[in-house]
Amino acid sequence: xxxxxxxxxxxSGPFGEEMSNALLGLAESINNEAGVIWKIWTESxxxxxxxxxxxxxxxxxxxxxxxxxxxxxxxxxxxxxxGKIFDIxxxxxxxxKSPVS
Amino acid sequence: xxxxxxxxxxxSGPFGEEMSNALLGLAESINNEAGVIWKIWTESxxxxxxxxxxxxxxxxxxxxxxxxxxxxxxxxxxxxxxGKIFDIxxxxxxxxKSPVS
Numbered sequence: 001x002x003x004x005x006x007x008x009x010x011x012s013g014p015f016g017e018e019m020s021n022a023l024l025g026l027a028e029s030i031n032n033e034a035g036v037i038w039k040i041w042t043e044s045x046x047x048x049x050x051x052x053x054x055x056x057x058x059x060x061x062x063x064x065x066x067x068x069x070x071x072x073x074x075x076x077x078x079x080x081x082x083g084k085i086f087d088i089x090x091x092x093x094x095x096x097k098s099p100v101s
Numbered sequence: 102x103x104x105x106x107x108x109x110x111x112x113s114g115p116f117g118e119e120m121s122n123a124l125l126g127l128a129e130s131i132n133n134e135a136g137v138i139w140k141i142w143t144e145s146x147x148x149x150x151x152x153x154x155x156x157x158x159x160x161x162x163x164x165x166x167x168x169x170x171x172x173x174x175x176x177x178x179x180x181x182x183x184g185k186i187f188d189i190x191x192x193x194x195x196x197x198k199s200p201v202s
Contacts, residue, residue, distance in 0.1 A: 023193055
């Protein structure tokens with residue numbers, strides 16, 4: 001069953017175009033991670049936070065990615081990674097035109 | 102500019118099909134809220150949390166919805182609503198096959 005992974009953390013930049021340029025290689029590598037269907041990259045310079053919302057094929061791949069990604073962020077100096085794995089309520093999401101089918 | 106709203110909160114149910122049945126009317130009403138493009142309904146019975154990931158047309162509508170929804174959840178007895186409004190990094194999200202274009 002597909003799972004949604006929500007990750008966010010305190011972040012001091014880079015944001016916007018600088019983030020795009022700095023993390024291009026990381027984004028490309030994410031397409032090779034097991035079970036990843038898509039990622040929406042999230043950022044807020046105003047609130048000094050960043051993260052991502054991911055769709056995974058199943059719970060095992062979401063859990064494995066979250067463990068790997070949390071360790072990678074910690075190595076990058078990021079503290080307090082908030083990661084949550086959710087089921088998707090499909091009937092309600094379908095009413096609200098969700099892009100997950 | 103489109104914004105992503107991420108909401109989650111501690112929740113003791115109903116989950117799954119019972120949630121779908123109980124919150125059908127609420128889901129339908131969300132389609133009438135200003136600026137809502139879509140909502141993915143999230144839930145985890147195991148972790149006793151629920152919430153949603155929303156795409157909004159702009160920051161104003163995301164902020165207004167979050168204020169209204171937080172008040173509604175508080176009235177329903179939900180405590181500690183965690184709501185965050187993000188920009189979307191489009192170039193990185195496009196690399197990762199994001200459903201937001």
